[in-house]
Amino acid sequence: MSILRVQSTARMLCCGSLEVIPVSEANRQLTQRWFNEVWNQRNSAVIDEMFSPNGRSHGFPEPDSVLVGPGHFKTLHETFCGAFPDLHFVLDDIICEGNRVAVRWTTTMTHLGDHFGFPASKKKTTLSGSSFLTFENGMIMDGWNFMEMHRLIESLRGD
Numbered sequence: 001m002s003i004l005r006v007q008s009t010a011r012m013l014c015c016g017s018l019e020v021i022p023v024s025e026a027n028r029q030l031t032q033r034w035f036n037e038v039w040n041q042r043n044s045a046v047i048d049e050m051f052s053p054n055g056r057s058h059g060f061p062e063p064d065s066v067l068v069g070p071g072h073f074k075t076l077h078e079t080f081c082g083a084f085p086d087l088h089f090v091l092d093d094i095i096c097e098g099n100r101v102a103v104r105w106t107t108t109m110t111h112l113g114d115h116f117g118f119p120a121s122k123k124k125t126t127l128s129g130s131s132f133l134t135f136e137n138g139m140i141m142d143g144w145n146f147m148e149m150h151r152l153i154e155s156l157r158g159d
Helices: 023-040 044-050 067-083 149-157
Strands: 006-010 016-021 052-057 066-068 089-096 100-110 124-136 140-149
Touching: 016 023, 023 044, 023 089, 023 100, 023 124, 044 052, 044 067, 044 140, 052 067, 066 067, 124 149
Parallel strands: 052 140
Antiparallel strands: 006 016, 052 066, 089 100, 100 124, 124 140
């Protein structure tokens, strides 16, 4: 006889009853919250709540980059939001399975800050990419990010 175990998380509803949310749905909600609060609202304070102390962000800003922990991610976040203070992410697709989430996203933004080491171009631009996230204990443990950052930087510099 085999027993199927379904991982889930629970939350209290207003009337004191308990609602069980499958892990994949809880991770979907955390992913949406991450892009909305961390990026669209540019709220670096919530990074500590959602990004594991041992979490790793791969592929951002360089394809071979690995940022470990919320502190290193916050530094990158500050640079990117400083360069693009009006950035806005749209989540085009979200696919969840267990503790993994795949996201295809598009961000629109205007290069208004010199945080990349060259003057602001004031160019409006779009960047599309994908992120593959792994969750552990309700936090992001790994994020693998794919985007054309070199193309973006070259277009802003006019190279």
